[in-house]
Amino acid sequence: MKPGTIQRSVFSWTVNIRRYVKNGQPLKALELYQEMQNEAINPDKFTFICVLNACASLLALEKGRDVHAQIVQSGCKLDVYLGNSLVDMYAKCGSIDEAYRVFNFMPGRSVVSWNAMISGIVKSGNGKQALELFEHMQQERIVPDTVTFVSVLNGCASIGALADGRSVHAQLRQSGCSSDILVNNCLIGMYFKCGCIEDACEIFNNLPVHSVVSWNAMIMGYVKCGQSDKAVQLFRQMQQEGVDPDSITFLGVLNACAKKGALEDGRKVHAQAIKSGFHLDIMVGSCLVDMYIKCGSIDDACRVFNSMKNRNVISWSTMIAGYTKFGRGDKALESLQQMQQASIKPDTITLMAALNACAAAAALHEGRFIHGQIIHSGFESDVFVGSSLIDMYAKCGSIIDSCRVFNNIPMHNVVSWNAMIMGYAIHGLGSDALRLFEQMCQKGVEIDNATFVCLLSACSHAGLVDLAHYLFESISSVYGILARIEHHSCMIDILGRVGHLHEADKLIKTMWCQPDVSVWMALLGACRIYGILQLGELAAKQIFKLDPENVGAYVLLSNLYATTGKWDNSRMLQQMRKRRHVHKQPGQTWIEVNNQVHTFLVNDREHPQIMEIEEELKRLSEEMIKAGYVPNTRFLVREMEEELKQFSLCHHSEKLAIAFGLISTPDGSPLSIFKNLRVCGDCHEATKLISRIVGRSIVVRDANRFHHFQQGACSCRDYW
């Protein structure tokens, strides 16, 4: 072969490789590169640049290192272009150290080299370091260009550094880049992310041309700031001004509808997406699914999902999370299987969603299976996956497994500590929660808002009122942050449970922020326990104002009326609830025996062994009455004959499940049962007695926490 032919050959291979890279098919590009080497054609500088580009977009660090070695081996001279591509590859792949090494070693550096470093550092999540490098770059008298400004502004946005953002903005004004449309869109995003809506609007309003990207930045900005109404409004406005939405616009506006729970708006946007063809976009499709889920229509979500031509890991994860949200853990886990049958590999987010499904459904068996998959796919050292595992095991009743997972996490963060503290909290292990908190402080882990929520929950479940007071005070006095709304609702819950209703009421009145539904619910719950009518009515009124379809509030208020003898009010309220089509979730209890789940409803006679179950319940009732048990009908709100009430109480779903568990498992073995609602007071009392009569430990998970019944006592010490 003549030398000229070889030259042309390298050139044409490179052209083809580049075409794949530019078309967004980096994997194909690498395949072609391999083929080229198989043909014994030596790559040149231009080939290397294309291949590094492909590695960067695939985040293929190992492959990138190989290419780097080949470059060195080939004797190819490291010029600015090749050096920049190497820096970019290492930085994008997250290896900032290696990027720096090339950067420092390069014979000459252009503004592009600095840009590659800065944007890589921003992407790796280190906005502060990026700002330092920006400073350094200017000391070296390198003039920043629009690309630099875009990266640095993103860096400011990512860490919410408003002051730095403003100073970059000031520099930008003097630089001659300030009319660049991309830079301005970036500024809009930065100001939104730093919470300065006015500054963002000012930039938008002063733009000579509003491109679709500018509108998108505004729409997304408003969504992120929690002003979804405004986002939907802008979506309409942009079209009135003759700008056509693109797929990103749809993602933004669907997000807004999802946040607002605005089903009707969502449907309109859906129709429009179909008209313009953007519904075929895989991300718009996934967002439509998400919107319908968040707006409460699982049927529509399924319809969209089933009609999607292509689904990716995100579409499936959305669906798995959606089923869980609707209490369909079984369907969620089924989806995980289908996804794997479709050869889509779950990522960490999918697995976390699946673990949530197991946690919600108390499906310990499936949870362990997914844990196995996690180990198999090498995600077990991921701290976020680990935190979901801790949560799953805790909610499935195995706090020992939670501890084991916690101890095996190599690098803890605040999320994993919080998950473990919360695990102890729901099991009523207040002192363990506190011990962990002390360790966490000793290790210098930065405490966040969620930590206090976990700690206060631990206090609530263990009845530690004084400690709760102390912690609540220290949020502001020691940690210098304002106690948030969720901390207030925890505190009100704790105060309410011990009957300090005046104090709870006073706390609400002196809150610096607007009380939300959770705050009023905590108060209403306490009023129900102590039969405080007036305050309870006031709390309920506030809840209905904020959320007219809150089932829990209807139930609590109607219970409150019933326990205070206001039967008429109770009945009227129930009628009102039905008129407004607010449906009560039926109480349900399930138990796993021999890897099979048995589900019971109230007065359930469907179970094949119902005769034996009733026989056992009768036997237990007699023994319980001998032990001094008086059925407590206060917890039953419907106005009915006393005898009928007692019958109904005996047939609550939890009692049926316990009786079934007792007759289906060997003497002395522990029982675990799960209830979808809170356990009722009578069942709680009865279970305490049963645990003593049969000499077994009985673990009950209700919607709120775990109750470990043993020898006539419960771990919740009657605080729940």
Place this chain on the structure above:
DNA sequence: GTCCGACATC
């Protein structure tokens, strides 16, 4: 020839 660009699933 190299660097940036509104965006989603927890």
